[in-house]
Amino acid sequence: MKPEYETNEVYRFFTEVGIINQLISTKLETFLPGRMTATQFGILGHLVRRPEGETPLQLSNAFQVPKTSMTHMLASLENHALITLEANPNDRRSKIARSTPEGAEFLKACMERMSEALGPVLFELGPEPFHRSLPNLTLIRETLDRERD
Numbered sequence: 001m002k003p004e005y006e007t008n009e010v011y012r013f014f015t016e017v018g019i020i021n022q023l024i025s026t027k028l029e030t031f032l033p034g035r036m037t038a039t040q041f042g043i044l045g046h047l048v049r050r051p052e053g054e055t056p057l058q059l060s061n062a063f064q065v066p067k068t069s070m071t072h073m074l075a076s077l078e079n080h081a082l083i084t085l086e087a088n089p090n091d092r093r094s095k096i097a098r099s100t101p102e103g104a105e106f107l108k109a110c111m112e113r114m115s116e117a118l119g120p121v122l123f124e125l126g127p128e129p130f131h132r133s134l135p136n137l138t139l140i141r142e143t144l145d146r147e148r149d
Contacts, residue, residue: 031113033080039063040073041110044082044099048107053098055088064148082106 025038032041043059054062060070074097077083082103088094099107 027117028110028114031110031117036076036080037073039065040077041107043070043073044077044103044107047083047097047099048104051098053086053096055091055094055096057094059097077103080106 028038028041029036032038043063046059046062047053056070056074057067059074060067063070065073074083074085077097078085081100084098084100085095086098088096
């Protein structure tokens with residue numbers, strides 16, 4: 001059994017990560033149109049980085065949401081012309097979601113607005129805390145990702 005201080009440190013770490021996620025998601029959603037959520041924005045970013053596209057099932061696994069929820073979010077992104085949903089040539093029962101050029105431009109514009117909004121934080125802290133934290137956060141994410149598979 002792990003010492004209590006180690007367990008408490010891990011708990012505190014994930015509590016801080018959760019709070020940071022909530023704060024940044026709330027800030028991000030002020031830049032998004034209508035009722036678009038930070039999760040939908042994350043899906044768009046995921047698809048922009050994967051021009052070959054992904055199926056709704058692949059996306060629901062990546063974002064750990066039910067396929068029905070993913071289907072609903074994809075329909076909303078498609079209604080905003082940020083993605084396309086096309087028949088999957090490898091499986092006619094499935095679709096492939098891909099970002100549109102408008103989706104990539106929208107993502108870029110939102111990221112620029114977020115950078116401006118985070119200016120005071122970067123001014124106060126500088127880039128170093130982010131630079132130092134990123135390798136450990138990546139390691140933790142990759143380890144957690146392997147655990148779920």
